[in-house]
Amino acid sequence: MTSDDGMTLPDHCVRALDKARRNGLDVTGTLAAAHTRDGGAELYLLVYPDRLELASTGNLMRTGAGRERIPLTDITSVTARDRLFRSSLEIGVGGHMVSFTTDRPTAAYLADLIDRRRTAAPDTSALLHKLAELHAAGLLTDAEYAAKRATILDR
Numbered sequence: 594m595t596s597d598d599g600m601t602l603p604d605h606c607v608r609a610l611d612k613a614r615r616n617g618l619d620v621t622g623t624l625a626a627a628h629t630r631d632g633g634a635e636l637y638l639l640v641y642p643d644r645l646e647l648a649s650t651g652n653l654m655r656t657g658a659g660r661e662r663i664p665l666t667d668i669t670s671v672t673a674r675d676r677l678f679r680s681s682l683e684i685g686v687g688g689h690m691v692s693f694t695t696d697r698p699t700a701a702y703l704a705d706l707i708d709r710r711r712t713a714a715p716d717t718s719a720l721l722h723k724l725a726e727l728h729a730a731g732l733l734t735d736a737e738y739a740a741k742r743a744t745i746l747d748r
Contacts, residue, residue: 605699613637616650625706627682627695638682638693640706645684647691663691671707673700720745 602610602625609626616635620626627638639646644664651658663686670685680700684691684707695703721742728738 603698603702605696606702609637609699613639613648618648618650624710625703627693627699627703629694631694636693638695638703640703640710642710645707647693665707665711668707668711671704671711673697673704675700717745 606625606627609628610620610623612628612635613620613623613626618637618639620639622641623639624642625640629636635650637646637648637650639648644662645668647661647663649658649660663684667686668684669687670683672683674681674683675697676694679694680697682693682695682700682703684693724733724738724741724745727733728735733741
């Protein structure tokens with residue numbers, strides 16, 4: 594299976610995405626996913642191009658269900674730590690550590706994916722297109738447009 598951006602997903606991520614869909618979560622645009630269970634609640638870590646989402650389908654009668662979004666720009670570190678039977682994906686966010694327990698292959702794959710997404714350079718063509726729109730709308734002068742365009746192209 595491939596994600597929306599054309600990446601081939603490992604089987605463990607495909608199974609987690611399928612389970613999330615069956616539990617009623619919208620996973621449109623998700624690059625990869627992990628699943629675990631905590632106290633009867635189904636927990637998912639969903640990786641998007643610009644953010645992570647921690648989603649819970651809740652316990653009995655859906656109590657505790659919800660989603661927490663973490664922009665990739667807020668992530669300071671990501672590490673997969675092997676434990677006795679499973680692994681823990683530890684994500685540093687604003688001085689706090691978010692820990693998500695999953696199997697070893699998933700933790701290693703997601704740590705690498707999140708780290709690559711977090712440190713990836715922005716899409717230059719999208720920035721140039723947006724800059725051209727602002728210039729065409731009259732929000733940027735010719736000089737401002739030329740300066741910003743040169744800055745983007747120098748990256």
